[in-house]
Amino acid sequence: MQAAKLGAETSPREREGAAQEAAPVISIREVSKVFGQGVAAFTALDRVQIDIGQNEFFTLLGPSGCGKTTLLRLIAGFDYPTMGEIRLFGQDIARQPPFKRPINTVFQNYALFPHMTVGQNVGFGLEMLGRPKAEIAGRVDEMLRLVRMEALKDRRTSEISGGQQQRVALARALAPQPKVLLLDEPLSALDYKLRKEMQIELKRLQHETGITFIFVTHDQEEALTMSDRIAVMSGGRVLQIGSAHDIYERPTERFVANFIGETNFLEGQVQGGGSVALDAGSVVPALPPEGFAPSGRVTVVIRPEHARLVPSGTAGSLAGTVSNAVYFGTDTHYHVTLGDGSEFMVRQQNSRASASHEIGAPVGVAIDEGAARMLRD
């Protein structure tokens, strides 16, 4: 039914795009948001382009001030973009008020109505949609069961804990069966253990409801463990979109590589045949990001777990000396100063077989096959 609707209301150009991949639920087209005017103007979003598919757990990841919350507010309708379109099933909704969009939000501090009970909060959306009382009652019970809160239906929202408020906020946003659920750092107010629990809970809810989730967080670990796809944002721009694996293993920009996990950057000179002559004194094969033809100076990124310490002088390895070793139980982080003075970190799993290296000892750093990637900047 949705496909038919889509076909009827979209232009031929869009239909072509839709034919290539599954039709996106939300399509953000060249969206910019500028706050203020003249000298005081601040660009919060700069020509953002994202497609989010059916039943996807999509995460907007970035440091505070990167524009992720602004983007979420534009999708919810609390603010309107300065330029661009936000399409829901192909229809531009960018200038519709929030109460006309089949999109619901879980707020950072839950924003539960303090003068209503838990049940009344959950039923609010359906009530506003003018659904019959019996349907609302049934749906409220169903939602509370889904988030395991049925026992607290008649409690006031001030009488329940933070984790419980979180569940009520989720039930309230899911009750009207939105097409898209927006989550604005919903776990940031919870303590560590509860947060882990809610992460699993959220994945379960998304799986059971089949609703597209757009999740905003600054916590890279949360993003990696929960998301189907991640958009890494910085300075109002989307730097990279991809699966957790893509983002971690194949970062295209320095910011992405740096923001997610620990990493090594090495400078070098591009050579023919997809390899880079590193300043530290070795030639490694390295792939460039898709659609990018590098030349001249380039930065190569290598994750610390994709390198090994080998005896000094081993062929193809980078020569250096151990400058520091930090023991982490399951593994040890060795900091190696390479020939050109750059620092390199190697994460080595601790096992009986693995040799320990003294600080100051000369070593070789061997890079795993295919582990090095060129960056765009």
Added chain:
Amino acid sequence: MAATDTPPPAPSLPSFEAEAQTRAARRNRLLTLPALLIIGIFGVLPLLIILVYSFLEAGPYGGVVWNFSTEAYVNFLFQADIFSDKLTFAPAYLLIYLRSFLFAVATTLVCLILGFPTAYFMATRPPRQRNLWVLLITIPFWSNLLVRTLAIMFIIRDEGLINSILMGMGVIDHPITMLYTNFAVLLGLLYAFLPFMVLPLYASLEKLDFRLVEAAYDLYATRWRVLWRVIVPASLPGIVAGCLLVFIPTLGAYVTPLILGGGTHLMIGDLIAQQFGSGRNWPLGSSQALILMAVVLIALFVYVRNTTGRTPHG
């Protein structure tokens, strides 16, 4: 044996603390004494005098004659026939009370309707701007109410500002009579008491979490429904306080109806003042003042019962 030389200090400690506490409590009570004295001497004592006066007979040239009488209360509702002393129902005073009550209700409602958007506007300004708006709202208090009421008179009288402008523009041929009408009294009361509505509303709305408003919008509530289902319930304390602060003083207003009503649109305050002045009937004035107080207390009781304590169901 050695233990008897030094008394154990531990058990005496709690009593020591308790003693310090009672001493602090006594000192705190002492601090409230000046305020209590002022309330007692200038509030409770005159009230008692009024109460006593209301059960005495009126002196021929004002003052009271010390004879017990319920005449003042009887006269409030009935009039004695000059020849036969037969009592007939005379609703003149009652009507003035009713008028005053209607004026007070109308003033309160219009103040609420005008004050709410104003307070909402103020509460949604950036924090640094808000104090400026509060200051602007309090500006009328910087001058005397009498002066301000006279100013209204000059604006709305037949040769006043409004009529001059409208006639000058040729909109009307002869002046619209506004002064000494119900409209003039209502206008004066609105002007005098609007800040008392705006300020408590603002205090309430300023504390409102505007994310709740967004949450309601998000859950398909239209602007109108957001107002009724989220903003009004959250600002209920301010609405209650504002309505009380406007209703009570309006009911007993004196200067405004006197000047703008021109003596023909009396309210309770003017009526009472008359009994102590030209009417020379102090007991009647006293009884009217006490009846006013009773009316206010009953209205207050009913109002507070109906607006608070009740759980607003969504």
